[in-house]
Amino acid sequence: MxxxxxxxxxxxxxxxxxxxxxxxxxxxxxxxxxxxxxxxxxxxxxxxxxxxxxxxxxxxxxxxxxxxxxxxxxxxxxxxxxxxxxxxxxxxxxxxxxxxxxxxxxxxxxxxxxxxxxxxxxxxxxxxxxxxxxxxxxxxxxxxxxxxxxxxxxxxxxxxxxxxxxxxxxxxxxxxxxxxxxxxxxxxxxxxxxxxxxxxxxxxxxxxxxxxxxxxxxxxxxxxxxxxxxxxxxxxxxxxxxxxxxxxxxxxxxxxxxxxxxxxxxxxxxxxxxxxxxxxxxxxxxxxxxxxxxxxxxxxxxxxxxxxxxxxxxxxxxxxxxxxxxxxxxxxxxxxxxxxxDDLTRPGGAVNVIAERLVNLGAAIKVEGSKMSASVPEGKNIELVGASLSPLRVEGEGAHTLVRLQPEVRRQLTASLEKAAVSSPPDRVILNLENVRGTRDTQILNVFINLPPNAKPAEHPELLAGSVGLFGITDASFELGDHGGEGLNFALDISKVVDKLHLGSALDSDSLGVTIVPNKTIADEDQITIGKVSIFRKGL
Structure with a gap:
């Protein structure tokens, strides 16, 4: 005890x-x-x-x-x-x-x-x-x-x-x-x-x-x-x-x-x-x-x-x-x-993500009481789906870039979603923000996929890939530091967003739009840059 x-x-x-x-x-x-x-x-x-x-x-x-x-x-x-x-x-x-x-x-x-x-x-x-x-x-x-x-x-x-x-x-x-x-x-x-x-x-x-x-x-x-x-x-x-x-x-x-x-x-x-x-x-x-x-x-x-x-x-x-x-x-x-x-109960947000995705993608799954049954993909292979072509400067009220998708890999990802089943779970899709550098730890960046032009982010939570806090970015960006100023990297699971795009036929494109929206206006002196935005699939 x-x-x-x-x-x-x-x-x-x-x-x-x-x-x-x-x-x-x-x-x-x-x-x-x-x-x-x-x-x-x-x-x-x-x-x-x-x-x-x-x-x-x-x-x-x-x-x-x-x-x-x-x-x-x-x-x-x-x-x-x-x-x-x-x-x-x-x-x-x-x-x-x-x-x-x-x-x-x-x-x-x-x-x-x-x-x-x-x-x-x-x-x-x-x-x-x-x-x-x-x-x-x-x-x-x-x-x-x-x-x-x-x-x-x-x-x-x-x-x-x-x-x-x-x-x-x-x-x-x-x-x-x-x-x-x-x-x-x-x-x-x-x-x-x-x-x-x-x-x-x-x-x-x-x-x-x-x-x-x-x-x-x-x-x-x-x-x-x-x-x-x-x-x-x-x-x-x-x-x-x-x-x-x-x-x-x-x-x-x-x-x-x-x-x-x-x-x-x-x-x-x-x-x-x-x-x-x-x-x-x-x-x-x-x-x-x-x-x-x-x-x-x-x-x-x-x-x-x-x-x-x-x-x-x-x-x-x-x-x-x-x-x-x-x-x-x-x-x-x-x-x-x-x-x-005093409390180690199951957190309210813990769900079977694979089972939830299968339901959303229209796959038939076994329901046991209040739990949806589906296993986690065993595949460990990770493959690049696409990446942005140049670094991105994030300033003012945000920034936008395009992630160019590799046609064959995109088709394989789409096939994974179309044939999704308990015996063949869909690929996970992960968006990476690589080599994020800057001089202000007090910033949060929110990442949206295919946010329409001039749209208000709060009105499109279904397109939110995730949010990252730049806690530690000042030291991680210092060129004479232990890691040569390589910055921070973040990975966001965008599988649910990609599922929605797939169901709306918006994944049949050669690129995805990525919009970065801050929680507060970014000053020029904050010097926030993203070296690359890339998308991977896992669980082949």
Whole structure:
């Protein structure tokens, strides 16, 4: 039986009447009182995820220095730890990698252990566990819990859960206007101008039963990589909901001069809501394993982590022992960990996608109770269907390009849709945005297929391929960085959109139109470009 249970932050209205949140604030306050070079300080833990305070990180001219973050308490920039210490511990977060989920699970465990020690020292419960923010929950749980917007703690002292640099989807200085753009959140908040678009935060990634993929089709957990702190292709769960929640919650200041902490990997760990967001991502992974019955990789390369291949190890400060080294093997079996969640039920958005597609394509399938029965395609072949011919600059209110389709491959894709059956599932169709570069992490790009000219995006949700948050793009685009400025890659499953085009005979064409619509107007200085838009089919 687990020793600790992580509970919903919206319990008792999400206020400090929820004692998990009250004691979280007390623990955070104690950690914030320590210096930057103290391995038990809030600032040190934030830098484990990423930082803009060391000389090495500040070589990027687009970095937003910790010294310029507004608000109180002031984020310290000295004293730095010894260089050997910060090289060992800082800038570890794994993104664009199949290590994304296990690395962050270990990070949460270490932070939780440190806060629990603070709480016990101050007379609090020894069973305290980190709450999670389930923005997919009922009522208004897409809103940030009120404890994170209250100006003071119950004792009248400043609330450490309330940073100034948190601006939300509306890029507002009003801390009460922080929410996640789930479908319910969008319906219950002021509409965005109709020439722009809020891409919804969804649970669609939970429908993908395969953990590991490659850069073209990254699957649920991300592509196989070595140690990967930035750049690369984001897996399905990482892309949505993870990235979108970061960007929507963080936002940017009303004048655009200050990024919200949550919007940038090197700032995100400074915002206390970060850890509740990641607890929810961790909870979704646990549900994907335990409730939906999907397996993690058994490949020793994943189980043993990047250190087994000569890369950097995963290491955290840990109260009482100093340094804790872990691997994905240690994190992968949820039932063997010392914590659980109060809710691991099947997420509402989890459906049998193949069965749903077969129904839409007119195939006869077996219905068992409330479940539609259809297997996942076994095919692992991936073939290029088409690609754009030149890089795309995204500016102002968006951009448009054409993806030229290879005639023979398009005919094979069409044949797959026409003969779709339980015994012959249709191909999956994946759209890639390759080598996305830019200088502003606070942007979301929404991708539409064959959007009519001058059409308002909000009126055509059936043509939405998906949405991507540019969380991490500044570092990924830095030419002197670890990956030479190759940018970020995103993969969107556009199978349902392609099915609709096929049924409307709109797939009988030599190209598909791809329209990029931002969530807010893109300034020229943001320099957002997409190296290539490509479309692949999988499951031949």
């Amino acid at each position: 687990a020793d600790f249970t992580r509970s919903n932050a919206w319990k008792n209205g999400g206020t400090f009447d929820n004692k998990d949140l009250y004691w979280y604030a007390i623990g955070v306050q104690a950690m914030m009182a320590r210096s930057l070079d103290n391995t038990a300080s809030w600032w040190f833990f934030a830098a484990i995820h990423g930082e803009y305070v060391t000389p090495e990180s500040l070589k990027n001219p687009r970095a937003f220095p910790w010294s310029e973050i507004p608000g109180a308490p002031a984020v310290p920039i000295v004293p730095l730890p010894a260089k050997a210490t910060y090289i060992t511990f800082w800038n570890q977060c794994q993104h664009g990698s199949w290590y994304f989920l296990p690395w962050h699970r270990g990070y949460l465990l270490a932070l939780e252990a440190q806060i629990r020690e603070e709480i016990k020292t101050l007379g609090g419960p020894s069973t305290w566990a980190l709450p999670y923010w389930n923005y997919f929950g009922p009522a208004q749980e897409y809103d940030i819990p009120p404890a994170f917007t209250a100006p003071t703690l119950p004792n009248g002292s400043p609330n450490p859960l309330l940073p100034i640099a948190r601006y939300g989807p509306m890029n507002s200085a009003d801390q009460a206007n922080i929410w996640v753009a789930t479908e319910a959140g969008i319906q219950n908040h002021p509409p965005i101008p109709t020439d722009l678009f809020y891409g919804p935060v969804t649970l669609d990634s939970m429908n993908q039963p395969i953990f590991a993929g490659d850069n073209r089709v990254p699957e649920f957990g991300g592509p196989q990589t070595g140690f990967n702190h930035s750049s690369g292709t984001h897996g399905d769960l990482e892309a949505n909901p993870h990235d979108l929640v970061h960007v929507y919650v963080g936002g940017t200041s009303p004048d655009g001069s200050v990024p919200g902490l949550m919007s940038v990997p090197a700032l995100a760990g400074l915002d206390p809501i970060f850890y509740l967001h990641h607890a929810n991502i961790d909870r979704l992974w646990a549900s994907w394993n335990v409730t939906l019955g999907n397996p993690n990789p058994t490949d020793p390369t994943w189980l043993n982590g990047p250190a087994a291949g000569g890369n950097q190890e995963f290491v955290m400060p840990w109260p009482g022992i100093g340094k804790w080294i872990y691997t994905p093997r240690d994190m992968g079996n949820f039932n063997q960990l010392d914590y659980t969640y």
